[in-house]
Amino acid sequence: MEDNQPAIDWDDLTFSFTETDRMYITTCKQGEEWSPGIMQDFQNLSLSPAAGVINYGQGLFEGMKARRAEDGRVILFRPELNARRSAEGCRRLGMPEVPEEMFLDAVHQCVKENIQWLPPTGRGELYIRPLIFGSGAILGVAPAPEYTFLVYTVPVGPYFKGGLNPISLRVSDEYHRAAPGGSGGVKAIGNYAPGMMPSKKAKADGYAEIIYLDAVNHQFVEEVGAANFFCIKNQVIYTPELTGTILPGITRLSVIELARSLGYEVHETKVDIALAMDSDEAFCAGTAAVISPIGSIEHGEKIATYCNGEVGAITKELYDALTGILEGRADDPFGWTPSVD
Ligand code: PLP
């Protein structure tokens, strides 16, 4: 299968959609068990115009990556945490949970059957996109009568252009991503469309993304578009605590665990924008973003510049430690990188 390489320039990969060959799919009626899934050719779906997901946004997605290690292994990163997060999201959105074993089996099958789309070592990743959504028809605002779980894959390059080059961000005073009691803490598809226009505006003004503040005090940092926020002051690492309005990122958790194992003090706390602006270093972290150093943040009239726009020493240390494990170059004492056999 690997001889049949697609015509793709691996050095030109961006974070954009490319159709690959195969996808996993299965369905479940409300109140019943998921049927055993099947692998099929990548194809469009046939959906009722009254499907719950397209009328009321009842759906969630996950995002994970497979990489080719130097020794030839194909490795994932903590996929069981994506499975568990999806189950929490299903509970919040009134959808049947996909059992962890089924979720992981779907991911493994999808990677194996699209293996020719996995970029060579160090030149990109195979992004894995599980989706769970209400596919049954429903008119009243209520959980759909039927659900679909599918997984597809896409070869990707860096999420932010320029790889490890520090990005410029702007704090939004106008828009919020989530409010207490809402769905900000799960990967609900409906969380993303409201961020598109603010993000597009920021990009048109030369920023890579927006930083959202909390919706109650307009004072504490929440997230950076689709990645979690970290800042470092006097060698201490700060990241917003999980209060239900930000996504519990798997990269966030891994950075915290890794930093503590390297001897750093990490505070999961309310991060005042004033502290963030006054920090020595800042970065954001996510599956797509990996660790992306922040070079500057604009907030109203103020601009904070970190490390003269260079990558800070602690950010670099964490980046090297995390990517060493993600890419299978370094020892993985935590057992975070299962192979796809
Ligand atoms: N925050 C949001 C809103 C996201 O969409 C993501 C991406 O998944 C993250 C944070 C980072 O989470 P993870 O590290 O699990 O990819």
Ligand code: COI
């Ligand atoms: C991810 O990091 O996997 C994300 O989901 C980010 C994004 C493309 C929405």
